[in-house]
Amino acid sequence: MNSRPFILMIFLCMGFYGVAQTPAQLPSLFNDGYQTPTVEKNENPEVIIRKSIFVKAIASKTSAYVGEPVVVTYKLYSCIYCRSRINRQPSFDGCSVSDVPYSSDPEIEDINGKIFHVYTIRKVQVVPLEEGPLQLGQAAIDNIVPFNNTDNTPDNYSLTIANDPLIIDVKALPEQDKPADFSGVIGSFSIAAAIDSNDIPAGENAVLRITIKGSGNFTGIHLPGISWPAQTEHFEPTDSQQINENDYPATGYKSFAIPFIALKEGPLTIPPVSFNYFDAAANTYKTVSTDAVRATFSKPVNNKARLESIVQEDVSNSKYLWIIGAIALTVLTVLFVSNNLKNKKQKTREQQPAAPVAAAAAKLPEENGVEILSALNSLGAVTDDRSFLSGASHLLTASLQKRFNKEHAPAAECIMLLQHEDAEMAALCNKIYAACNRNLYSPDIAEGVKEDIYFELSAVIKKLYPIT
Known part of the structure; x- marks a missing residue:
């Protein structure tokens, strides 16, 4: 048998959602002298290839709730010299999909005493949208494998290999104890609230900041309801976020800034703000709340002083x-x-029509x-x-x-x-x-x-x- 270095070449011919990408050659995965197999008489090359090259889809969990993220990794395993390219990327139905970054460095696995070189070809985070079985897509890889015949003459065999079907059991979220305003957020979170400054004249802009941080599915996080005290007026909020999608589940925070004014001087208390989510690990709904936010607004600034401040x-x-x-x-x-x-x-109130006309107008x-x-x-x-x-x-x-x-x-x-x-x-x-x-x-x-x-x-x- 002739000794050759193990070189795996994958050309990315199909991109995400079928969009073509520039072909990219992967680096050599191994250089310690893998041997080219020999086909013995009456031996089927396809049997040898299927034992030596295969694709696996690996899910972070095989049972999940609707809305709960699941990471799925597609890997190519090989223990013989071959040239490979992606024939078909997996497609996904019944879930939202986002690609997750992954390392391009190869891995080595020992399977039943045989050393395999493992290369990640796709990594995605899927979020199931409905209950029931969720069948994940299959990745198909074209492989060309050189063999030696028993008379030492070289030959090539080609075979397309796809991963076995992988099904996620998707469960509906429990109805028991589900909050009336539950927005579908799954994970583990905390919430905090604060006012940017405690020295604000009445009638001047103050900002209430509400921050929700933790890990899980951030896409369903919206501004929670706020019970504004009387004698306040609030305006359109803005939001910002910092989320690390490389973590599983994703970690980070989402923050909301709500400008508001107090219409008169004196102490003001904003009641606790609550946020609920489903904790899949504990299999229960949880509600977290901020502390009450207190501030004291000083005497309003008169217009003359305000104008002088602007001019100066x-x-x-x-x-x-x-x-x-x-x-x-x-x-x-x-x-x-x-x-x-x-x-x-x-x-309208000053010009009330006669009874028959009023009845008709009420319908408009x-x-x-x-x-x-x-x-x-x-x-x-x-x-x-x-x-x-x-x-x-x-x-x-x-x-x-x-x-x-x-x-x-x-x-x-x-x-x-x-x-x-x-x-x-x-x-x-x-x-x-x-x-x-x-x-x-x-x-x-x-x-x-x-x-x-x-x-x-x-x-x-x-x-x-x-x-x-």
Whole structure:
């Protein structure tokens, strides 16, 4: 038998979801002199290949709950010299899929006294979407294996090998003790809340930060409900996150910043904020809560002192003056919508029709959205990018609040109501909010983002308030 180094070459001919990628040759896996097999008389080369080369799909668990992440690794094993390429990547149905980074270094395994060289060809995290058996896809590998015949003449044999089917038993989450507001988050988490500063004049912006950290499925984490005290007013939240997808399950945190103001001076207490999740390890629902957040708001700053502070501010802070324009646009938009609504309701009360006419009018919508459409037109004339982004976010919130008659409801609550009526439009609203927040707090605003947001915002508003 002739001694050869073990060289495995895999060409990535099919990428994720069938998108072609540039072929990549893997480095030599081993150089300690594997021998080329000899085919004896009446011996079947396919039998030798299947004993020496195979593909395995390995799951981190074979039983999981709906929404619980499972890591699946596809590996190629070989103990003979061969040339291999991926013929077909695995496909996945009934679950969401995300690729997980993995090391390109080969591994060595001893299986029944035979040394195999092991190479990872795909690693994914799947999240089952429905209960029942979840059959994972198969990876198919084309292999060309050189053999020596008994007369020492060389020959090549080719064979396509795929992993055996792998099925995950997906269980429904238990109904017993399930919280009414459970959002499908699975893992282990903690929650904390704090106010950025405790020395804030009444009427000035304060920020409540809520941070949820731990490990598990972060995609279902949304801002929990907050019981705001009387004499406060809160505004559109922003969120940020830092998640390590290389860990299994993923670890990290998601943080929410909610601007708010106190309308009068004095002590203020925000009650504990709760968040629930399902702990798969303990097979139970758990609820974690923050401590109550306390702050004291000082006497409001008078307008004269405020103006003097602005005039005396260092010129180097001029790059932040766009905030003033954004706040002004937001206030004008809110006042415009609010005053129009109040005037129209007052006019309706002052001009009550006769009983038969009143009965017919009661069947018609109370508002027709003219003021919202007018505000949309005004937004289109805003040239400052950041003022536009802030105004677009607040106009969308005002439109949803008016649509569902929820004057002070946060955007997240309105989106949940919209989800029940039109899931596609709710997704578009979330996309608009994300685009506004991402660009508003980014050093560079993406080119053409204003046009995209205005087009999508117009589509939402005109669907919420069709012109009749």
